[in-house]
Amino acid sequence: MPMADSSSPGPAVRSVCVYCGSSNTTKPEYLDLASRFGATLAGLGIRLVYGGGAVGLMGRVAKAAHEAGGEVLGIMPRFLERREITYEAVPHRMVDTMHERKHIMFEESDAFVVLPGGIGTLEEAVEMLSWRRLDLHKKPIIFLSEDGFWTPFFMLMDHTVEANLTPASFRDGVIDAHSVAECLSALGVKAAV
Template sequence: MNITNGKSVDVEKSLVCVFCASKDSIEPPFNNAASELGREIAKSGYGLVYGGGDQGLMGRVARAVHENGGPVLGITPRALTKIEGGESYGRTILVDSMHERKGMMNDNAMSFIALPGGFGTMEELLEITTWSLLSIHSKPVVVLNTNGYYNALKDFIEKAVAAGFVESTNRDILVFCDTPQEAVAAIAKYQPPETRYKLNWSAPVQI
């Protein structure tokens, strides 16, 4: 395991960022799907960027990618190493904040997949979805909806569309899949909606 303090490292640009729980579930299908996703990512020629550590679904995905020959990059805030585990797979970058972690995961990822998780997973998924809406990135955002875990999120999006808060075609920023195989295959097929805000984040704005 190679550890770098707060600095980027040279990694392959075919890394899939996975958001998921740092705990195992009491429901085995969620744990199994995490390991299966890791195997599928590596088998498809991709690598992994994730929150680091060896705990829970996060550890399962990383272990499976690593054991199947895929590169792994973990990005971990120092304060979370006691919770998410100090042992890791591949390379690890230690950072000072959650904001730094999320920015670096976006910088190193070519796509995003969300597995089941809690508050942190949902926050990461919705933030990266918002970043796509605002054209901060145009990368695939995929939700692995194991056992219908994210059905409530699908319902929420439909309610937001019906209320006029979300453009109907912008619901397609998120692609929902039922199996790890479908989730990884969706990366290559992804097309960001044309109705997203077309903003230029690299140019200064005159106010």
């Protein structure tokens, strides 16, 4: 569990945690988005923190950031080494549990970007949303897809707002970005993309 973060969201973003899928068989457009986003972070001098894998969107975002000269930190649970295949070209920390992975990713990041992914990606993102809802942090959380991949998730969030189970003010703070440029703008980063 993170410590309460009483700082304002104003400091410059130096490190971004990216949650995303580990499937190589997903749409080529999602793999391309991950590559472009990783290279963009590197070009801006923003460190990538991610799950440590060499496969799927995870591998693409890390390889692109690394190959563009960016700083990358992977966090890999030992029990996933064979499934997600640790990307050895970048520094990584090996941990024993998913909880440790998420905690280190949280501590090492100024913001979170959620690319397309499956249930694991969603679980990691929802935990950060929950911690934010509990006022344990104020770090930006941006869902990034160019084809509306996350639209059903935002419909569910709106449903919880309409049912008076989530305050509208909380929903307003979670960004649904439809381009890399829109994501960077939400992070407060100015760049030509």
